[in-house]
Amino acid sequence: MGDAVVGIIGMGDMGKMYARRISAAGWRVHACDTPDKHDALKAEFADNTNISILQNGHFVSRSSDWIMYSVEAKNIDAVVAAYGPSTKMGAIVGGQTSTKAPEIAAFERHLPEDVEIVSCHSLHGPGVNPKGQPLVIIKHRASQKSVDLVESILSCLESKFVPLSAEKHDRITADTQAVTHAAFLSMGTAWQANNQFPWEIPRYLGGIENVKINLTLRIYSNKWHVYAGLAILNPSAKAQIGQYAESVTELFKLMLGGHRKELTERIHAARAAVFGKPKADGEELLLQDDLLDRFSLGEKPAHRVKNNHLSLLAMVDCWWKLGIVPYDHMICSTPLFRLWLGITEYVYRNDDVLHECIDTAIEDNTFRADDLEFTFAARDWSERVNFGHMDGYREKFEKIQKYFEPRFKEANKVGNEMIRTIEENLNSRKQS
Secondary structure, eight states, X not given: OOSOXXXXXXXXXXXXXXXXXXXXXXXXXXXXXXXXXXXXXXXXXXXXXXXXXXXXXXXXXXXXXXXXXOSOGGGHHHHHHHHGGGOOTTOEEEEOOSOHHHHHHHHHHHSOTTOEEEEEEESSOTTSXXXXXXXXXXXXXXXXHHHHHHHHHHGGGOOEEEEOOHHHHHHHHIIIIXXXXXXXXXXXXXXXXXTOOGGGSGGGOSTHHHHHHHHHHHHHTSOXXXXXXXXXXXXXXXXXXXXXXXXXXXXXXXXXXXXXXXXXXXXXXXXXXXXXXXXXXTOOOSOOHHHHTTOOSSOOOSSOOOOOOHHHHHHHHHHHHHTOOGGGGGGGOOHHHHHHHHHHHHHHTOHXXXXXXXHHHHXXXXXXXXXXXXXXXXXXXXXXXXXXXXXXXXXXXXXXXXXXXXXXXXXXXXXXXXXXXXXXXXHHHHHO
């Protein structure tokens, strides 16, 4: 490896993952977090001679050649304001926040003019193997030589580099993540409001229900600020989350009113815009029940319970209304988004399944109470995002988080295995 030193300011789960992989590749890493974590971090990395835990961001900034800020999006301006002026002359600076607008603004505001800016964003969580996953590289104020150095450092992750502007990054992450997160947050809220643990209820087990449960718990097991920053600080996200809440509400009203014709026409219009033609005979979809059935937190019932899948119908309706074609963003998609797209495709490109959804929505009251709470939840999350209040977002998130917390360890284990197996399955299909 070269003589370049990599600096990491912020040693949360993602910062630690970067530090371990970069140091294992032979690069020296200078890292820090808040002062109260200094001693614990020194003890944690005491056996790694390539990682030096420094006292604060001033020491990291003045001694490193590429400094990555791995901090919460809501704190990025304050942290860069504190440590940016100490940046080594001619160094490169970037960030790992999920929303680039405030990050780039902070760099431009607080970094010396001689400092170059090459940012990044791994489009997956710290528990996912980065190999083959998208890794966005943002050349904002830099020479190609600096970009090459950053890519050389990050090549140890074995991810797929995706060059984007900061603005394009925020638009795509809003398209692929913000609304997806809103759907899962709303599911968890509805289950908590009805005092339900879905893995204990037969109608929520098997097939795509396993995806809903595992990924909802996966989101709630993470830190609230990851999702709040993406939703509130991303300029493109608010309108999309608002449209999702509107789609949920309007579809639910059609179901309640028994308006089969209007509901069918709207669902079919959304399908044509997003997916095109129904599945042809013999054509395989991204996901199948036999694959998803393996990953359950509960015992699968003898007979599958019909579901109108309001959360999925609203997602495709939202994409249609916003003019989003999700396949256009597959190069920048997260594992969670690919699973979500897979199960929406499963519903919409199979005529029998889609007709069953419509029949259930009009004729079956089994999910009425669940759908009512889900509609309330979607609207409430949208309002909290629209108001831009981080504390309000955090209060609601942590309330639901505490409710589901006892099952997080098991859910994350099952969820990681589900993502790994399904990703392998999808990759094998691409190669065949």
